[in-house]
Amino acid sequence: MSTIEEKFLEAFGEEPDIVAAAPGRVNLIGEHIDYSEGFVLPFAIKDRTLVAVRKRDDSTVRIASVQRRNKIAVVDIKDVKPGLKGEWERYALGVLWSMGVTSGLDLIIDGNVPLGAGLSSSAALECSVATAINHLFDLGFSLEELARLTQKAENQYVGVPCGIMDQSVSLMATQGFALLLDFRDLSTRNIPFDVASHNLELLIIDTQAHHALTDGGYAERRASCESVAVKLGVKSMRELTLNQLDSEREQLSDTEYLRARHAVSEMTRVLDCVEALALGDFVRVGQLLNQSHASLRDDYTVSCPELNTAVDASIAAGALGSRMVGGGFGGSAIALIEVSKTAQTIHAIEKAFTEKDFKAPRFFTSLPSQGAEILARR
Ligand code: GLA
Numbered sequence: 001m002s003t004i005e006e007k008f009l010e011a012f013g014e015e016p017d018i019v020a021a022a023p024g025r026v027n028l029i030g031e032h033i034d035y036s037e038g039f040v041l042p043f044a045i046k047d048r049t050l051v052a053v054r055k056r057d058d059s060t061v062r063i064a065s066v067q068r069r070n071k072i073a074v075v076d077i078k079d080v081k082p083g084l085k086g087e088w089e090r091y092a093l094g095v096l097w098s099m100g101v102t103s104g105l106d107l108i109i110d111g112n113v114p115l116g117a118g119l120s121s122s123a124a125l126e127c128s129v130a131t132a133i134n135h136l137f138d139l140g141f142s143l144e145e146l147a148r149l150t151q152k153a154e155n156q157y158v159g160v161p162c163g164i165m166d167q168s169v170s171l172m173a174t175q176g177f178a179l180l181l182d183f184r185d186l187s188t189r190n191i192p193f194d195v196a197s198h199n200l201e202l203l204i205i206d207t208q209a210h211h212a213l214t215d216g217g218y219a220e221r222r223a224s225c226e227s228v229a230v231k232l233g234v235k236s237m238r239e240l241t242l243n244q245l246d247s248e249r250e251q252l253s254d255t256e257y258l259r260a261r262h263a264v265s266e267m268t269r270v271l272d273c274v275e276a277l278a279l280g281d282f283v284r285v286g287q288l289l290n291q292s293h294a295s296l297r298d299d300y301t302v303s304c305p306e307l308n309t310a311v312d313a314s315i316a317a318g319a320l321g322s323r324m325v326g327g328g329f330g331g332s333a334i335a336l337i338e339v340s341k342t343a344q345t346i347h348a349i350e351k352a353f354t355e356k357d358f359k360a361p362r363f364f365t366s367l368p369s370q371g372a373e374i375l376a377r378r
Pocket of ligand 1: 030034035
C-alpha cells in the first residue's frame with residue numbers, strides 16, 4: 001500500500017507540505033448531553049482520517065479523496081462560504097472557511113473510519129484538516145479553539161446541528177484513556193480505561209441502519225432541552241436535579257419532562273461511571289451502560305429496533321453492559337464483554353439480526369487511541 005505522500009504525488013504531481021491525522025470516536029457514556037452543558041466520556045478509536053496538504057500560490061482549492069477514487073473537487077477559496085453546494089468535500093471546505101483560510105491549497109484525504117456507522121467519520125475529517133491547517137499556517141489555535149471552529153464548520157457550513165463532543169475527543173484524546181469532557185468550560189480529564197487487563201473488550205456493533213429521520217430528530221431533542229431550560233429558568237440541563245424536575249413537572253409537557261429526565265440522569269451516570277472505573281468495578285460500569293441505553297430508548301427516544309436488538313442480544317449473550325452510542329436512529333452500539341465471550345456474543349447478535357430480517361451488522365473493537373496529530377512536515 002502506498003503512503004498518503006505517494007497518493008498526493010500521484011494526484012497533484014508534487015509532494016505535500018504537511019500530513020495530519022485525526023480519529024473517529026466511541027462514547028462510553030454521556031449521550032445527548034454535550035449540548036446541555038453536561039459531561040461525556042468518549043475515547044478515540046484506532047481508525048482515523050489522514051490528510052496531506054500543500055500550499056498553492058493562487059486561490060484554487062483542490063480536494064481529492066482516496067476512497068472516492070481520487071475524484072477531485074475544485075473551487076476558488078473566495079467562493080467557500082456557507083451555501084456553496086457540494087458533496088463530502090464540504091466537511092473540509094467548512095473547516096477552511098471557519099479557520100479563515102484565504103489562499104489556495106491542494107488536499108488529499110485518506111480515511112478508514114467506517115462511514116455512516118455513528119463513529120464520527122465527519123469529525124475525524126474536520127479535525128484532521130483543522131490540525132493540518134493550524135500547523136501549516138502557524139495559526140496557533142488551541143485544541144479548544146479548534147474544537148469550536150470544527151463544530152462551527154459542521155453547524156454553519158455543512159448545516160448539521162451537532163454538539164461539540166465528537167470534535168473535542170478527536171482532537172484531545174490520549175492513547176489508553178477515555179476523555180472526561182465538561183461542556184461548561186470544555187475542560188478535560190484523562191480517565192484510564194484499561195479493559196484489556198481485566199480480560200474485557202469493548203465490542204462495537206455497527207447496525208448498518210440509517211434512519212432518514214436523524215437530522216430532524218436530533219434538532220428536535222435539542223429544542224426540547226432548550227425549551228425546558230427557558231420554562232424552568234435555568235441556563236441548561238446541567239443546573240437541574242431530578243428532584244427539582246419532579247417538583248416543577250407541571251410546567252412541562254410530558255415529552256419535555258422525559259427529555260430532561262434523560263439529560264439530568266445521564267449526567268449523573270457519567271460521574272458514577274468515572275467512579276466505577278477508578279475502582280475497577282466493571283460490573284457497575286456495565287449496569288450504567290444498560291441504564292443509559294434504557295434512558296435513551298424510553299425517555300429520549302433516539303434508539304431504533306436494530307440498536308435495541310444489538311443491545312438485547314449482547315446482554316442475553318452475557319455482556320456486562322451494552323448501549324447505543326452517538327446520535328442514534330441507527331449507527332453503532334457498544335457492548336462491554338469478557339474477551340472469552342466475543343465469538344458467542346457476535347454469533348448471538350448476528351442470529352438476532354437474521355431473525356428480524358435486518359441487514360447484517362459489522363463488528364469492530366478498539367482500545368482507546370491517540371487524538372489528532374501531525375504525522376509529517378516538510
Ligand atoms: C452526535 C453529535 C454529538 C452528540 C452525539 C450524542 O454524535 O455530533 O455532538 O450530541 O450525537 O451524544
